[in-house]
Amino acid sequence: MRELEAVETVGVVGAGTMGSGIAQVAAVAGYDVVMRDVKSEFVDRGFDTIRSSLDRKVNSGDLSDDDDADAAVERIEGTTELAELGEADLVVEAAVEEMEIKQDVFADLDDVTDDDVVLATNTSTLSITTIASATERPELVVGVHFMNPVPVMKGVEVVVGEKTDSEVVELAHGFSEALGKETWESDDKPGFVSNRILMPWINEGVRAYDEGVATKEDIDRGMKLGTNVPMGPLELADHIGLDVCLDATETLHEELGDRYTPAYLLKRKVDAGDLGKKTGRGFYEYD
Incomplete structure (x- = not known):
């Protein structure tokens, strides 16, 4: 070496x-x-x-x-x-x-x-x-x-x-x-440290939005103000790319079971081609 x-x-x-x-x-x-x-x-x-x-x-x-x-x-x-x-x-x-x-x-x-x-x-x-x-x-x-x-x-x-x-x-x-x-x-465990914890956080943010817990803005605002993170889960998902988030979550689901099942709305957004910042539209719209 x-x-x-x-x-x-x-x-x-x-x-x-x-x-x-x-x-x-x-x-x-x-x-x-x-x-x-x-x-x-x-x-x-x-x-x-x-x-x-x-x-x-x-x-x-x-x-x-x-x-x-x-x-x-x-x-x-x-x-x-x-x-x-x-x-x-x-x-x-x-x-x-x-x-x-x-x-x-x-x-x-x-x-x-x-x-x-x-x-x-x-x-x-x-x-x-x-x-x-x-x-x-x-x-x-x-x-x-x-x-x-x-x-x-x-x-x-x-x-x-x-x-x-x-x-x-x-x-x-x-x-x-x-x-x-x-x-x-x-x-060398599925998702390592970062994505094993991050992807369920994003996934649950998507579920909360889809189930009407709060608006997407209030979900992101609540997490930023309540936990001192720089971006909320929906904003971060757009930044990463919804297709990337879905791929990572599906890998974790395959390896670790139902607790990592991708949110339905995440799959629907990817199927629609709304992948976040890189396509100009995800959970938010971008110039």
């Missing part, structure tokens, strides 16, 4: 919301980054997202000037070829949240990267152990679950698979901290 001090180039699989965010924070921290997605337009969109995010960082004073933002972008190489991640000293996968796809990616990463390279997954609900089983190095596979949006959120959940080596766990914590994040650790 490569030590953290030897990590110079970080590979990122996926240039979507999570992948581009991970690539951004790694580049800002001084790492060279290879960001890969399956189509060039996805890679280009990832760069657009990164540039917009860095511009906001400059305007807010989080980055000192445009030169720092430009330098970060220049440290990122975009590609559609997975083989180009062969130069990486550490790889973080942020592909679609489907087990078969993730296992295919990890089997390919096993082939194209050096045997001592740690392979991390950003999965929010899927088993690290099952993902790792697609490789010949399950002891070098670990979960590093970044929160969305990655450049803003402070936390990273480190998830330990059945065969994950303790030194790999330490590297995952250290790498996350090198990106300016704080970490907590979870065993």
Whole structure:
């Protein structure tokens, strides 16, 4: 296994919301980054997202000037070829949240990267152990679950698979901290810490709204004022994406039983294509 001090180039699989965010924070921290997605337009969109995010960082004073933002972008190489991640000293996968796809990616990463390279997954609900089983190095596979949006959120959940080596766990914590994040650790149980608790909270908020307990505004306002959270459950669901919430809840339901049954209104919204901020309409409407 490569030590953290030897990590110079970080590979990122996926240039979507999570992948581009991970690539951004790694580049800002001084790492060279290879960001890969399956189509060039996805890679280009990832760069657009990164540039917009860095511009906001400059305007807010989080980055000192445009030169720092430009330098970060220049440290990122975009590609559609997975083989180009062969130069990486550490790889973080942020592909679609489907087990078969993730296992295919990890089997390919096993082939194209050096045997001592740690392979991390950003999965929010899927088993690290099952993902790792697609490789010949399950002891070098670990979960590093970044929160969305990655450049803003402070936390990273480190998830330990059945065969994950303790030194790999330490590297995952250290790498996350090198990106300016704080970490907590979870065993490889469904939903880990964050989504095992968060998804039922959102799901019950949806049920309360559907059953007429209160207006959506008062449900969110009550939770913000009553529990000091920055967003209520319906507002947060829109922010995450209702399809993402439904997928995570269905995974928890499959693994843990009826207490995680998705709310009917959540399923209806997803079927209608009202997925939250990204589609302009969820529980609320957005410009």
